[in-house]
Amino acid sequence: MIKSLFRIILYVQDMDLMVRFYRDIIGLTVQSPVGLSDYSNEYWVEFETGGCSLVLHGGGKKRLAQDTPKLNFLVDDIESMRQSLIDKGVKMGEIFSPVAGSKVSNGVDPEGFPFSLDWHE
DSSP: OOOOOOEEEEEESOHHHHHHIIIIISOOEEEESOSOSOOTTOSEEEEEOSSSEEEEEESOOGGGGGTOOOEEEEOSOHHHHHHHHHHTTOOBOOOBOSSTTEEEEEEEOTTOOEEEEEEEO
């Protein structure tokens, strides 16, 4: 029986670049290892994300992004968060409403992994 989503692992090529993206641009907090100024030599970096953790795992191949599940970040204010990411150079799609009471904007991280901002009433 599945209890809950526990962890999402992204296999990445440039660990330091990806840590800076998810920490400094997306705004996640590094759970482990903390306090490093350069993550280039790390193979496992875990972020606090609420009920599920995001883990960056070294040794990835660029082709993996084609088949990788999309990360979905729940936000309180999709318009402001989307604009903040655009201002930081992140390519973001338009906001759309796939179903009544929700809004979504899709983007990609520096290695091409897809993610979305999701807002729900």
